[in-house]
Amino acid sequence: MELQMGLPLFYFLLLGFAILMYVLLDGFDLGIGILYPWFNTDAEHDHLMRSISHVWDGNETWLVFGGVILFGAFPLAYASIASLLYLPIMLMLIGLIFRGVAFEYRFKSHTSKVWWNRAFAIGSSLAAFCQGLMLGVLVQGVDADSVASSSLQWLTPFSLFTGLAVMAGYALLGCTYLTMKSRGDIQQKAARYGQRLLLFVMLAMLLVSLFTLYQQPEIRERWFGGAHSLILMLLPLMAILAARLLYRDLGRVQRQFAAEAHISIRHESRPFWLAASLFLLAFAGLVAGLFPYLLPHQISFYAAAAPDSSLSFMLPGILIFLPLILAYTLWGYHIFRGKVEDYEEGY
Amino acid sequence: MELDAALLSRLQFAFTVSFHIIFPSITIGLATLIAIWEGLWLKTGNPVYLQLAKFWIKPFAITFGMGVVSGIVLSYEFGTNFSEFSRITGAVLGPLMAYEVLTAFFLEAGFLGIMLFGWQRVGPKLHFMATVVVAVGTWISAFWIIAANSWMHTPAGHIIVDGVFQVDSWWQVIFNPSMPYRFTHMLLAAFITGTFVVLATSAWQLRHSEHKNMARKGLSMTLWLALILTPLQAYVGDLHGLNVKEHQPVKLAAMEGIWAEREAGAPLLLFAIPDRAAEKNHFEIGIPKLASLILTHDPDGELMGLKAVPADERPNVAVVFFSFRVMVGIGVLMILVAFTGAFLRWRGSLYQSRWFLTACSYLAPSGIIAVLAGWYVVEVGRQPWLVYGLVRTIDVVSPLPAERVLFSLTLFVLTYSLLFGVYLYFMRKLIRKGPPPLEKLSQQLIGVKASGYAVALAKKIKPEQEQH
Numbered sequence: 081m082e083l084q085m086g087l088p089l090f091y092f093l094l095l096g097f098a099i100l101m102y103v104l105l106d107g108f109d110l111g112i113g114i115l116y117p118w119f120n121t122d123a124e125h126d127h128l129m130r131s132i133s134h135v136w137d138g139n140e141t142w143l144v145f146g147g148v149i150l151f152g153a154f155p156l157a158y159a160s161i162a163s164l165l166y167l168p169i170m171l172m173l174i175g176l177i178f179r180g181v182a183f184e185y186r187f188k189s190h191t192s193k194v195w196w197n198r199a200f201a202i203g204s205s206l207a208a209f210c211q212g213l214m215l216g217v218l219v220q221g222v223d224a225d226s227v228a229s230s231s232l233q234w235l236t237p238f239s240l241f242t243g244l245a246v247m248a249g250y251a252l253l254g255c256t257y258l259t260m261k262s263r264g265d266i267q268q269k270a271a272r273y274g275q276r277l278l279l280f281v282m283l284a285m286l287l288v289s290l291f292t293l294y295q296q297p298e299i300r301e302r303w304f305g306g307a308h309s310l311i312l313m314l315l316p317l318m319a320i321l322a323a324r325l326l327y328r329d330l331g332r333v334q335r336q337f338a339a340e341a342h343i344s345i346r347h348e349s350r351p352f353w354l355a356a357s358l359f360l361l362a363f364a365g366l367v368a369g370l371f372p373y374l375l376p377h378q379i380s381f382y383a384a385a386a387p388d389s390s391l392s393f394m395l396p397g398i399l400i401f402l403p404l405i406l407a408y409t410l411w412g413y414h415i416f417r418g419k420v421e422d423y424e425e426g427y
Numbered sequence: 428m429e430l431d432a433a434l435l436s437r438l439q440f441a442f443t444v445s446f447h448i449i450f451p452s453i454t455i456g457l458a459t460l461i462a463i464w465e466g467l468w469l470k471t472g473n474p475v476y477l478q479l480a481k482f483w484i485k486p487f488a489i490t491f492g493m494g495v496v497s498g499i500v501l502s503y504e505f506g507t508n509f510s511e512f513s514r515i516t517g518a519v520l521g522p523l524m525a526y527e528v529l530t531a532f533f534l535e536a537g538f539l540g541i542m543l544f545g546w547q548r549v550g551p552k553l554h555f556m557a558t559v560v561v562a563v564g565t566w567i568s569a570f571w572i573i574a575a576n577s578w579m580h581t582p583a584g585h586i587i588v589d590g591v592f593q594v595d596s597w598w599q600v601i602f603n604p605s606m607p608y609r610f611t612h613m614l615l616a617a618f619i620t621g622t623f624v625v626l627a628t629s630a631w632q633l634r635h636s637e638h639k640n641m642a643r644k645g646l647s648m649t650l651w652l653a654l655i656l657t658p659l660q661a662y663v664g665d666l667h668g669l670n671v672k673e674h675q676p677v678k679l680a681a682m683e684g685i686w687a688e689r690e691a692g693a694p695l696l697l698f699a700i701p702d703r704a705a706e707k708n709h710f711e712i713g714i715p716k717l718a719s720l721i722l723t724h725d726p727d728g729e730l731m732g733l734k735a736v737p738a739d740e741r742p743n744v745a746v747v748f749f750s751f752r753v754m755v756g757i758g759v760l761m762i763l764v765a766f767t768g769a770f771l772r773w774r775g776s777l778y779q780s781r782w783f784l785t786a787c788s789y790l791a792p793s794g795i796i797a798v799l800a801g802w803y804v805v806e807v808g809r810q811p812w813l814v815y816g817l818v819r820t821i822d823v824v825s826p827l828p829a830e831r832v833l834f835s836l837t838l839f840v841l842t843y844s845l846l847f848g849v850y851l852y853f854m855r856k857l858i859r860k861g862p863p864p865l866e867k868l869s870q871q872l873i874g875v876k877a878s879g880y881a882v883a884l885a886k887k888i889k890p891e892q893e894q895h
Binding site: 133134135137138140141143144145147148149150151152153154155156158159160161162163165166167169170173174176177178180181183184185188189386387389390393394397398401402405408409412415416 | 485488489492493495496497498499500502503505506507508510511513514515516517518519520521522523524525526527528529530532533534536537538539540541543544545548549588593594595597825826827831834835838839842846849853856857
């Protein structure tokens with residue numbers, strides 16, 4: 081019995097890990113697409129594209145991984161959620177298509193460059209917005225009788241708001257990535273936008289939390305009444321601390337530049353890790369509220385789990401290959417470490 | 428007009444998967460060729476090989492990008508449009524795809540960055556390794572997805588509990604009866620597709636560009652490859668056909684256009700117009716007894732026909748019948764080209780033969796068309812089943828409002844048509860631009876030879892910004 085419950089739980093956590101990796105990694109490169117219109121010159125746009133052209137493909141693979149883990153480990157949830165969220169998924173895919181091909185075509189274009197700029201910015205924004213919308217649906221839940229694919233319950237003011245919030249969050253990640261990988265004006269701009277976005281993101285997290293507590297008594301109970309409420313309370317406190325440090329670091333990057341002082345690498349890269357931990361904390365809060373459901377109050381992970389024969393078949397693959405994947409992904413980032421250079425590199 | 432959501436979902440899947448398969452068919456072969464060239468360059472030091480690798484890496488990059496973005500669509504479309512199918516087969520197909528992502532997608536994506544952008548970041552051997560890993564990744568990816576697809580044709584190793592598939596033996600699920608044939612056939616098809624793209628381009632370059640050395644090397648290599656691969660493919664295709672006869676006789680009957688319940692001494696039809704309503708062919712032109720001879724190794728051997736099963740268990744015969752002929756026709760053409768090339772080479776006039784080079788340059792899309800036609804035979808031939816003999820396609824489509832599917836289908840048609848035009852435009856542009864000149868390549872070698880140190884050096888010199 082222990083093991084039987086253990087395997088679905090393992091996959092529930094693995095799914096969470098895949099989603100978190102996706103949100104952090106593709107988050108910063110979608111974020112750069114969202115920020116794109118706020119940078120003006122061709123040189124700046126080249127720089128933004130260069131900073132992520134070697135990693136976007138790997139980052140997006142986590143989305144496919146999340147999808148197939150859901151498919152293989154929780155077929156029931158994959159089937160229901162995917163058809164329920166039909167339109168947001170389709171629009172997200174179209175967005176991802178346009179921004180994905182823009183990487184290759186933009187660098188090879190002359191006259192059509194302006195169109196690839198648009199494809200990249202709009203595609204990234206659309207994909208991020210749709211993901212936020214889906215997040216909103218998972219937080220607010222849907223009526224039991226409307227899991228039928230024909231419902232439009234994913235379209236609410238709340239889900240529209242979370243769509244915008246995720247866009248802002250990704251843009252924040254993008255800003256901190258640029259703070260780490262760029263110099264000069266681009267870095268300054270990124271740090272400045274980052275501070276503003278941070279304020280909005282914190283406000284959005286507060287509103288989403290309050291709305292969820294107000295709308296769902298079970299979650300209220302879990303946060304304020306349960307045995308774990310003390311531990312749970314650490315999450316928002318740590319988030320506030322991380323945000324505080326992040327705001328200060330981004331300010332320091334700007335001031336030191338203005339004073340023509342040398343900015344230490346630590347202060348340039350720490351914002352990214354702080355923003356990532358902010359996402360991690362928000363995600364932990366989300367899972368704490370949602371557990372054990374994949375779709376609130378309707379599909380729990382153990383009800384949706386595939387038979388043991390499937391779960392245990394995937395296990396060795398995950399245990400062997402996931403550490404390898406993490407190792408060579410890290411190695412890839414290591415090879416391209418340091419600031420992005422503005423000359424043609426590569427093929 | 429009443430819109431049919433099921434039909435629209437099927438059209439959308441057919442359209443998106445057809446669009447997708449174009450790109451991996453090219454990249455599997457091209458990645459392998461680029462790895463071979465890079466290896467030869469390391470071994471022999473002949474810069475022409477590097478030139479070939481560097482020239483083809485750009486078309487490879489845009490093709491790969493198209494494959495990635497169109498592939499992500501598919502991984503979600505099972506759930507969005509075929510939710511019931513996902514629910515009942517998820518425990519079988521999901522883990523296979525999970526393995527595909529774990530063992531192939533991450534691998535390709537992880538090393539692609541180094542392959543494309545790492546020339547100045549890692550040493551030449553490490554770069555070569557990255558290229559090889561990307562190539563091998565494409566094969567592994569093909570292995571898993573073909574395993575999943577083949578299981579839908581010849582399901583094995585499963586049990587059905589409460590209408591949901593569970594796995595009894597993973598070995599039997601993966602190495603199901605048609606899998607080894609389909610995998611070999613598809614991998615060869617992809618190698619041939621890549622080979623003919625390079626062959627056609629090299630033939631064109633020999634006549635129209637100044638990079639004759641590279642073009643000659645490219646044409647020579649690909650003609651040798653074609654000479655080996657195309658007859659081999661004909662042989663494997665024949666084995667695959669025998670496998671279909673054993674496991675999916677209805678599909679075979681549609682491929683051969685055989686209607687009678689059992690037909691002895693069946694002719695090999697070169698042309699016919701199958702008529703589903705009348706249950707017969709019009710305007711048949713065939714070679715007597717040849718189909719029986721090929722498939723049963725006996726001129727009077729008996730073959731099962733379409734009428735052996737009820738009308739609602741037959742596929743769309745005309746689509747299967749004609750697609751099969753397109754595929755085989757192109758295959759025969761490719762074999763002819765390979766042998767003519769060998770003959771001209773023996774005569775010593777290969778690089779001067781204008782008519783042959785011109786003919787070759789038109790063959791660039793031949794592999795892709797054959798691959799598409801082949802997949803239509805396979806997939807349309809399986810209908811009305813989604814899992815052969817067990818799950819009907821019509822029963823497992825998502826209950827979506829038709830307008831919503833129409834909307835997404837329209838979006839895909841518009842997006843993909845636009846992108847396909849763009850893809851062709853940029854392919855043409857890259858091919859016309861030609862390879863980087865040898866002098867520039869030897870300059871870049873400084874970077875390749877001394878990885879980390881060279882990056883610092885390159886930063887100092889800041890080479891003149893050369894735009895594409």
